[in-house]
Amino acid sequence: MAKPVQIEVWNPNGKYRVVSTKPMPGTRWINLLIEQDCRVEICTEKKTILSVEDILALIGDKCDGVIGQLTEDWGEVLFSALSRAGGKAFSNMAVGYNNVDVNAANKYGVAVGNTPGVLTETTAELAASLSLAAARRIVEADEFMRAGRYDGWLPNLFVGNLLKGQTVGVIGAGRIGSAYARMMVEGFKMNLIYFDLYQSTRLEKFVTAYGEFLKANGEAPVTWRRASSMDEVLREADVISLHPVLDKTTFHLVNKESLKAMKKDAILINCSRGPVIDEAALVDHLRDNPMFRVGLDVFEDEPYMKPGLADMKNAIIVPHIASASKWTREGMATLAALNVLGKIKGYPVWSDPNRVEPFLDENVSPPAASPSIVNAKALGNA
Numbered sequence: 265m266a267k268p269v270q271i272e273v274w275n276p277n278g279k280y281r282v283v284s285t286k287p288m289p290g291t292r293w294i295n296l297l298i299e300q301d302c303r304v305e306i307c308t309e310k311k312t313i314l315s316v317e318d319i320l321a322l323i324g325d326k327c328d329g330v331i332g333q334l335t336e337d338w339g340e341v342l343f344s345a346l347s348r349a350g351g352k353a354f355s356n357m358a359v360g361y362n363n364v365d366v367n368a369a370n371k372y373g374v375a376v377g378n379t380p381g382v383l384t385e386t387t388a389e390l391a392a393s394l395s396l397a398a399a400r401r402i403v404e405a406d407e408f409m410r411a412g413r414y415d416g417w418l419p420n421l422f423v424g425n426l427l428k429g430q431t432v433g434v435i436g437a438g439r440i441g442s443a444y445a446r447m448m449v450e451g452f453k454m455n456l457i458y459f460d461l462y463q464s465t466r467l468e469k470f471v472t473a474y475g476e477f478l479k480a481n482g483e484a485p486v487t488w489r490r491a492s493s494m495d496e497v498l499r500e501a502d503v504i505s506l507h508p509v510l511d512k513t514t515f516h517l518v519n520k521e522s523l524k525a526m527k528k529d530a531i532l533i534n535c536s537r538g539p540v541i542d543e544a545a546l547v548d549h550l551r552d553n554p555m556f557r558v559g560l561d562v563f564e565d566e567p568y569m570k571p572g573l574a575d576m577k578n579a580i581i582v583p584h585i586a587s588a589s590k591w592t593r594e595g596m597a598t599l600a601a602l603n604v605l606g607k608i609k610g611y612p613v614w615s616d617p618n619r620v621e622p623f624l625d626e627n628v629s630p631p632a633a634s635p636s637i638v639n640a641k642a643l644g645n646a
């Protein structure tokens with residue numbers, strides 16, 4: 265028997281029962297659901313990560329849809345329970361959905377939503393922040409000041425790397441990888457090398473045009489190159505940022521061998537998913553190469569870190585906050601709620617998950633569609 269969990273209820277007489285496994289930022293998402301006759305139940309349990317049993321208890325006997333989090337294990341057990349309870353839709357409040365077994369969802373006819381686009385710039389900005397913080401040793405310097413160790417300017421104090429004219433490498437030049445590349449190229453006049461399974465024509469055009477602009481103004485132009493292998497990026501780039509999806513092809517993409525291929529004083533940033541890096545190998549590499557620096561937002565066994573990582577002065581570590589701006593988090597909540605609502609109401613799936621702006625304008629009603637359903641094709645409603 266699943267144990268009861270604490271909830272907060274909005275619009276108790278609503279016809280459709282929608283459960284959110286966590287309180288989410290803003291109220292627009294709640295209002296949009298209530299306006300369409302949903303009873304909204306929000307889990308207010310104090311524990312951060314809900315177990316499958318907790319979520320089973322939330323789903324109960326009748327549930328039309330669930331908004332869940334990337335920390336939860338959405339597989340066979342939960343999708344079968346949701347389907348038994350009459351549920352049509354689940355949405356992650358995240359763009360990444362490696363915590364979701366989409367095949368299991370397909371088996372039970374449950375739509376799986378995610379929240380692309382609204383977090384692109386916010387996530388890229390955190391990757392850029394970590395790049396700068398690592399290049400200029402900001403966290404080490406901050407700790408030094410707070411410890412009362414500053415006793416005057418010195419020529420060698422916290423000397424770091426100049427980004428201008430160096431090469432930024434992007435692995436996974438999708439929405440976020442491309443946004444990050446543009447920030448680093450335009451903001452710091454870095455040259456770009458990228459690796460992705462697909463060509464990023466828009467990104468290439470952007471760098472070409474910016475290079476021409478610089479040249480016309482008498483400055484050295486920036487350049488771009490699409491690498492034919494990830495190794496090329498690792499060997500050549502001074503700053504490397506990881507932005508692929510997490511799947512079988514990207515698990516431990518950065519491992520002992522690939523770390524060795526990188527420059528001794530390179531900077532590695534990860535705002536994608538922890539398991540893209542073999543974290544134990546990274547700790548060894550950081551220990552053996554004090555000039556090598558890393559900025560991590562995500563960890564292999566979140567919320568834990570591999571032994572030794574927290575002691576590394578050449579690592580900057582933050583707790584999975586890359587999408588944590590107010591506008592973005594409220595927007596993610598809205599998109600997740602509208603994914604679920606759209607399926608409940610029988611709306612079509614939005615035609616382009618890369619263009620979700622119409623759902624985010626608070627001054628107008630959102631389109632009658634689910635913004636992003638990743639298994640729409642498999643369920644026959646693309």
Ligand SMILES: NC(=O)C1=CN([C@@H]2O[C@H](COP(=O)(O)OP(=O)(O)OC[C@H]3O[C@@H](n4cnc5c(N)ncnc54)[C@H](O)[C@@H]3O)[C@@H](O)[C@H]2O)C=CC1
Pocket residue numbers: 359360361380381383387435436437438439440441459460461462507508509510513514535536537561562584585586587
């Ligand atoms: N740290 C955080 O808070 C956040 C993390 N993320 C992570 O970032 C990921 C990317 O998000 P978006 O840019 O919106 O997705 P996207 O789908 O636009 O981009 C992913 C890119 O990775 C590429 N890719 C896939 N396999 C690859 C491989 N083996 N080698 C090289 N490239 C490969 C794809 O072709 C695609 O261009 C998400 O799946 C999520 O896991 C996203 C938002 C916030």
Ligand SMILES: O=C(O)C(=O)CO
Pocket residue numbers: 334357358359360361383586587
């Ligand atoms: O959206 C995602 O995939 C995250 O990791 C959180 O924003």
